[in-house]
Amino acid sequence: MTFGCYHCGKGLLYGRSHTHHRGVAGGRWKKRAPKTQRIFKANLVRLSIIEKGKTMRVRLCAKCLKRIRKDMIDGKKPFLTLANIKKEMNAKNKETKAVEDAKVKVKTKKVKAVKKEKTSKKKS
Numbered sequence: 807m808t809f810g811c812y813h814c815g816k817g818l819l820y821g822r823s824h825t826h827h828r829g830v831a832g833g834r835w836k837k838r839a840p841k842t843q844r845i846f847k848a849n850l851v852r853l854s855i856i857e858k859g860k861t862m863r864v865r866l867c868a869k870c871l872k873r874i875r876k877d878m879i880d881g882k883k884p885f886l887t888l889a890n891i892k893k894e895m896n897a898k899n900k901e902t903k904a905v906e907d908a909k910v911k912v913k914t915k916k917v918k919a920v921k922k923e924k925t926s927k928k929k930s
Contacts, residue, residue, distance in 0.1 A: 811848060812855075812864035813886060819846040854889035861889050 810817030822841045849868040854861050866874075866886075877884040 809847075809850075810865070811850060811867040811870055813866060813870045816848045816867045816869075818848070820844075821846055856887040856889050 821844060823844045824841050825839050850865040851868060851871055852863060852865050853871070854863055855866075856862075870886075874884040874886055874888060878888075
């Protein structure tokens, strides 16, 4: 397993750290702010996914994981299926769907009641 995201390939990035030392007036080279080489690492999470019916342990960056979870909450098909969160998210989706259905039923009942009142007023 390589050190990188399974989906997007995000991994190590080389750069420089820079201190906030301002230096000294007069251009003294010794007093300049030091810059040292460093490695920036991706925020990777090890987890299990289901691919082609088999469970695999992979590393995903936090951004890809966030996208998967958001797609699952919104009811869209994510690009990867998480093994452990699948049951949990399905339960959440069912709960939110039930709540939304209940809200719709209440609204339709109110609309029907208002229509009945209007038709009864017209008749009398």
